[in-house]
Amino acid sequence: MINILDSQDVDIQNKALQIITSIIRTGLIDILIQIFTNQFKWNIHYQIAQILAQIFKSLPLPVEIRSNVIQCLKIYEDIDNIALVAENQENHDAILENSFEKFILKNENKTFEYLRLIKFLLSFGSNQTKQKICEAVGEKIHRLSFDEYVNQLYQRMMWDNNQLEEVKARTSEINLMIESIDNQMNERIKEKNEKDDINVNNVEVEEKENVKENDSVSQTKKQQIEGKDKEKESDSPKQNKKKKDKKKEQKKEQEQEYEQEIEYEKNKDIDKGKEKEKEKEKEQEKEQDKHQVEEKEKDQKKEKKKDDINHHKKNKRCNTLSKDAIHQMLASRHLRTRSAVFHHTNLQEQFFEFNSNDLSSRSENNFAIHRSQSHRDIKTPFTCIDQYIVRLDQLTIRYDQFKQFGFNSVVTYEYLNELKDILVQSKKFKRTEDVKMLQLRVCSILNTLLIDNRDCVNVVIETQIIDEVLSIVNVILLSQVQIIHLSPLHEFFEICSSQQKLLFLDKGIIPTMRHLLDSCDELCVKITVGIIELIINACQEQQSQGVQIDIKKIIESNGTLDKLVNVLQNDEYYDQEINQIVSLAIGQAFKASPLPKEFRNEVILTIKKMTNNDDQYISSIAICVLAGLAECQDNHTDILSSNYPASIARFISQKSDIIVRYTLQLILNILTHGLPQTIEMAILFFPIRPFEKLSEHVDLFIAENAKAIINILKR
16 A cells, blocks of 8 residues: 555545555554464464564564564564564564574575665664674675675576675675774774773872872961960960960860861772772773673684585485595695605505496506505504505595596495504504594595495495494594594495494494584584484384384483583574584484473474475475474474464475375374364364365375374364
């Protein structure tokens, strides 16, 4: 209606005004608020929140619903509507609840919307709000000002030229706003410090003047007393008597005055003490301001470090690593001249067996590795560590060449045994830079061999090389554990079966991973929680097949759960997927069990957000975990909150069978284990018609679950 008022037709304008007037008279806003606060109308809460945000554009939302409306918009990451209410300062506290400023610009798909929101928060916010936003997004906005980074976004997000220019324009505008706000803050701090210095100087001057006054008063009193003594000698006896009487009276008066002066001095000392305390408080405030500036600089440095982190993704359950990054890290080390170090020692008859449908004799000759002295014949293998490093580097290059030419590799026992022996021997020597590099090189090669190579799993388990990698990780300091140490572990647990994963429970995989959760390296933490999630998932799969493994009890008793919760509640991670993987791990561990109240809402809310992910595989995994939690009635309130049944209804109509399958399981678990009022609410919300169509589905699992749901809904 507001837009229609811009029409040039007077009749249309009048009609629009009549409609707006009738809406106001009928009390539509009050009705919308009543619907939004009605828990039985939760299925349309999000739509109501959108309407209210548009009605209250640049106005303060009603206090009784302000926080809930904005929270509902946050759950659906509706940044456009949040930006509308951000045009009024009174809504800012609700917007920034739960440290929301730290999540701004984390989702690159919402770059346009977040830039608009930042602009409004900086334009209309209080000084405190502006300071929060500047500290949270300053580095991110600075990164957007680099053409290289923006061009990468341009390619990933498939923007057109107009969108690219708009991002650049908004970024430059916000950069200027942040600079001016920083300058204002610095000026305020300087002015405050100057005022404090002036006050301190004034107090010192007053003290000096008071001391001078006291000295002058005491001198005049002495002179008066001396003059009176002289008069005594000259006066007659009668006068002396009178003077004596007067003298007594004067003495009394002097004593009283003296006592008053003492009290005055005491009070003055007390006042001085209070003034000194005030000065100390001011000095403490100065130190706090300096400390804040230093912390801000430290945070900026941390953000810069985080910007250097590379996010490598694979289409699997969890993200894994790219071997190119590992080789780049190792390539920075300058080896000695290879001809002077490498003497063709430590070679075996065969390190790889290569298979190809069309393998010519010429290709075999080109890539053959000649027989040489076996590693078992070398009595002192570590007399020259660089020989191993050069050898390992050569094997990596050859392996990459075979991959490039399309050959499939099968890792042999001999080759893995040699790699394992190198790790075993490396632990016996002092941990020099060469030994560190040797271990890293072995882990790098092992990681390369394991990527998507399921055929080598049995060989890897039998040679126990993974056990040695775990041993290395346990021996070295936590600060020295690098992503390269953990990459072969992650790759191995990605490709092996759930039964094979459980072999490592008795070998201490959980305690090792628990220790690594304390790492300061964000990528190491990400890989660690990924491995824990894979182990928990394997335990749940085996439990469904009759194997009795209470993984929840294991992680609760040894403290792993507490550390996972700490990681979950850490909002300083640049990579939000860490918190998502932890939520999946905890959610699977508590399958069919009540999540503790301390972190129930946070776990379920994170998983619910993942179900709306554009990646169908991630979405399906999250729905599956949520279905497991729905087997416990205590988790239903958090699962069904914030209009989530609307999302469930949307999942039913998805084209992806795996999403439909897990969604039906989720609905069935809610209906089977829910309270009577929950079932009644579901009956009102879920129509039977979609389930009737799904009951005829080719997938038997989908068809059977759809029929079971229909039977419950028809009761």
